[in-house]
Amino acid sequence: MKIDGIYVEYGDEKVLTDISFDIKRGEFISIMGPSGVGKTTLLRTLAGLENITQGYIYKEVKKGKEITLKTSFVPQNPTLLPWRNVLRNVLVGSQASKINMETRMHEANEKIKAVGLSGAEMKFPKELSGGMQQRVAIARALAANPEIILMDEPFSALDNHLRENLTDLVATLAKDKNLTIILNTHSIEEAIKVSSEIIILAKKDGRSILQKFELDAQNKHGSEYFKTKLEVTDAIKNAGMEH
Ligand SMILES: Nc1ncnc2c1ncn2[C@@H]1O[C@H](COP(=O)(O)OP(=O)(O)OP(=O)(O)O)[C@@H](O)[C@H]1O
Ligand SMILES: [Mg+2]
Structure with a gap:
């Protein structure tokens, strides 16, 4: 899936501007960033629930035809x-x-x-x-x-221990079935542990800014883990999120 320069607006407010990134099959992407920056809007857009005013989302292409990937949305409250x-x-x-x-x-x-x-x-x-x-x-x-599960801070109301367990559970289930997961979360530890990529969404002068951290097994252990955590923490601080 390729997100190519998308814009999403609510009335006069440009919530997302010129957002581009790729999502590979089986990836676990965590999206982080300050409140109001547009994380939920981005997930809803990927789920096809918001209108894109510019740009395009390229779905997967099979045998020269674009196919629609099946997505499931897990909202913040279980509903x-x-x-x-x-x-x-x-x-x-x-x-x-x-x-x-x-x-x-x-x-x-x-x-x-x-x-x-x-x-x-x-x-x-x-x-x-x-x-x-x-x-x-x-x-x-x-x-x-589904082929893609979009999760909007689904465990934020739960205690840390339970949240970790459920995030691990989702990561394991996703690996078994080669599902793509996109998770909005406020927990840096959780994001580093389970993600193949962390995307930090920020906004400066009314424009969206994306910062991407690709993670491999190495980034998740020992001194590399702490280095990654520091880098992600800094990026989030610069994006204006309080911790
Ligand atoms: N249905 C809507 N109509 C008008 N404006 C909206 C709507 N939904 C969201 N917005 C605006 O879009 C912006 C981004 O909201 P969004 O919910 O995507 O932020 P968020 O990053 O998910 O924040 P949080 O971390 O608090 O959940 C906010 O300024 C919000 O007021
Ligand atoms: Mg939100």
Whole structure:
């Protein structure tokens, strides 16, 4: 996928200007930056939920034809349907697909197992903790069999330990299925640990500025880790984010 010079505006406000970057299949990209800089807008744009006023998003090309990649969006709050149990909430993820109910049920149960919620299939959202509800939201996103999962600070309401576990879980599931993940997060440690690239979004004089950090296994350990962390922390500070 190639994002090529896109602009997104709300009325007179240019929220995103001239944004370009590439997303390779299987990458885990974290997007960071100050509040109001346009991170949610960028994710929503990638999900096809916002109008682009200039520029273009090139989807994947197969056999000379542009194909639309299936995306799932995990919002900041789990937005489960309170009158549906866990299983039926997860089934929402695949309701637009043409596969038969038996297969959908089988796959929904598989996803519930993958997020560690076996046994809770018949529970209702109000009977679940916040972390469990977010896991249902992840299972629902996976049930759509997406190629790309866009996650907007999905775990920010949870405590650090739980958030780390869930981020690791998503990273592992993504690796297994070669899914592309784009995550908005405020946690530098989390971003370095799981990402293949961190993109810091800033704004100067009304124009968007992107800074990209490509990460490999080396950047995540020992003294290299601390060097990476320092560089990312500095870049975020310069972008105006408070920590
Ligand atoms: N639907 C909308 N209509 C008008 N303006 C909007 C709309 N959504 C967002 N904006 C504006 O676009 C800008 C970017 O908002 P966005 O939600 O993308 O920021 P963000 O980087 O995700 O911030 P945060 O870290 O607080 O979530 C803000 O100035 C906001 O006021
Ligand atoms: Mg946001």
